[in-house]
Amino acid sequence: TMSQLGYMMLALGMGSYRSALFHLITHAYSKALLFLGSGSVIHSMETIVGYSPDKSQNMVLMGGLTKHVPITKTFFLLGTLSLCGIPPLACFWSKDEILNDSWLYSPMFAIIALATAGLTAFYMFRIYLLTFEGHFNIDFQNYSGNKNTPLYSISLWGKGYSKRLTKKFGLLRINNNESASFFSKRTDGSEQNVKKTNRRRPFIKIFHFENKKTYSYPYESDNTMLFPLLVLVLFTLVVGSLGIPFNQEGRDFDILTKWLAPSINLLHQKSKDSTDWYEFSKNAIVSVSIAYFGILLASFLYKPIYSSFQNFDLINSFVKTGLRRSRRDKILNSLYDWSYNRAYIDAFYTTFFTRSIRGLAQLTRFFDRRVIDGITNGVGVMSFFVGEGIKYVGGGRISSYLFFYFSCVSVFLIIFYFIF
Helix, strand or coil: CHHHHHHHHHHHHHCCHHHHHHHHHHHHHHHHHHHHHHHHHHHHHHHHHCCCHHHHCCHHHCCCCCCCCHHHHHHHHHHHHHHHCCCCCHHHHHHHHHHHHHHHHCHHHHHHHHHHHHHHHHHHHHHHHHHHCCCCHHHCCCCEECCCCCCEEECCCCCCCEEECCCCCCCEEECCCEEECCCCCCEECCHHHHHHHHHCCCCCECCCCCCCCCCCCCCCCCHHHHHHHHHHHHHHHHHHHHHCCEEECCEEECHHHHHCCCCCCHHHCCCCCCCCHHHHHHHHHHHHHHHHHHHHHHHHHHCCCCCCCCCHHHHHHHCCCCHHHHHHHHHHHHHHHHHHCHHHHHHHHHHHHHHHHHHHHHHHHHHHHHHHHHHHHHHHHHHHHHHHHHHHHHCCCHHHHHHHHHHHHHHHHHHHHHHC
């Protein structure tokens, strides 16, 4: 959601108001389709785990839902492809229009927007693959995880507390403490990991859930939930036509432009009426290629290699830990740590900004209380003691006060005379 709002703000900042509104419309249908598709998945999961948001909304328990909820899977996939900017779905037209305008405005903005397109495709297909591909993870009743994660981590059950964890991220442990790679979810034995796991408190545990009405597998949602998904799918397929130009009286128009005729598009005030299809096609090829790269990267990291197999013993014989696999896992886990810790921006900000500002605030507080207030309080205390001394010296007589006053004046006059 934040990335798509970023596209809208980018278009508004460039003065391309029409493109921003166009992407708002197309994004709304695609995102609504994804939200309702997620609700259909959650509803199906509740038949297994019961009413428990911490479990029914947990992707760790999902996987392999394609054969159980095929209609929801198809609708969710269409929404995912649309948000990734794959033609001819809705978000492709609006996002590519923003990318085209960004090239005209600033190549730097265009490069950032293209990188965001690849990132969007990556994390959207990560959600899709972890939810619908592979095997149904809730079947692994002995499934547990290792809390060997960097810095702080929020529990995968959705609890709102954080834990202090070690630096290296080990990952998941499946079936009698066998270790597994985070990205490929593959099992292979390790005696050291077994010993360490026995001493640690598992990060995730999946036991038999208490549900009076139990099912072996989730089932597809009923028509009352699927019909809104179908309506949103139809809009996702056709709403992009609002911004596709058509020729009318020698000029290129589109439906959205006619609706927004009174508004001003600052970026295209001096542009020609005819649409440059060559530039659009060239930019579209680049953006779609980057989106496909993000999809392929997500498939490489998150799609289980055993999707087509059932014999885990056979798989383990092919994926035993070796030098190349160990090196690759280190690289992938390093990338995961970097992403998990938000590129360490929070740590950098805390170290160099928050602590520096707090240190400066403490120094200012010390200077204010000890120096500034010390001078003020010192003058007050000195005046008090001087007054008390004068009071006792004078003894309450006016003649004594006058004598003391003239004596002080005489002393100051003598000092002034010898100095100046």
